Amino acid sequence: MRPDEQRVAWEGRLFDVVVERWGGHEREIVRHPGAVAIVAVDADDRLVLVRQRREAARDELLELPAGTREPDEDPLATAQRELREETGLTGGEWRELATFWTSPGFVAERMTLFLAEGTVEGEAAPDEDEDVELVHVPVNELARRLNEIEDAKTLAGILLFLRERGL
């Protein structure tokens, strides 16, 4: 599945915009390298979330730890690196929960969602432009805190996890 024509309309540091012609239709698409997110549970059976300023939302949001893929980096390697940098968590048992497009109408961002259970606390090393607060939520309180979540990947990830646990 390929467009008849495409041109780069704008080049940024995080993403580009391409305009593509598909038959008689033109599509504006945000091209992005892809991302990962992690449902990370620590040894005390607490989900580890991050609260951070999201300029696009003009708000602070409570989210799963997540990050952008580097070119040619394996999604699992990205996820383990991002989790360590953002939260200090390492180790644990890892597996893939789902892979999805975040907004496939106009954004080419594919996201792989991992579950990491039994992770161990260590020292975080966030990027200098990330101001991240860690929020620990006991797994048995997650269901009644769903209404605090305003981020699609986080909602999908927590709901998949609750379903797996039968909660």
Added chain:
Amino acid sequence: MRPDEQRVAWEGRLFDVVVERWGGHEREIVRHPGAVAIVAVDADDRLVLVRQRREAARDELLELPAGTREPDEDPLATAQRELREETGLTGGEWRELATFWTSPGFVAERMTLFLAEGTVEGEAAPDEDEDVELVHVPVNELARRLNEIEDAKTLAGILLFLRERGL
């Protein structure tokens, strides 16, 4: 919460790109009018999904009916219009299930998710550039078909709905 400076870097038909300065940091943001999606259940207790070509994903995806908000249009009005146009479904009992950002790291797209139960079939009127196949899934088969879903809003919406139904 406002940036110190902002400039429009690219203007498209569906979205714009703005570059904002927040203190010492620059943010590239996709500005979008917002969207709606609908968990639509018909009178035979089937979820109505749409399968369509998504150029950004280079694939056909199975998704909740959804659409972009018009300026100043109420999200419920958008949702009822989009559901009727894409699927022909009208009527039923409507309520809001959740509101979330689809990819808040760089996309300013806020989405309102509705549940519409007991909707009635009619004639669809899709946009001329939409080639949409309707897919009806009995509610009691949804849980085992979750692995067919590769779209974040659809995954979140179906999981919220299954949770409400205790399925």
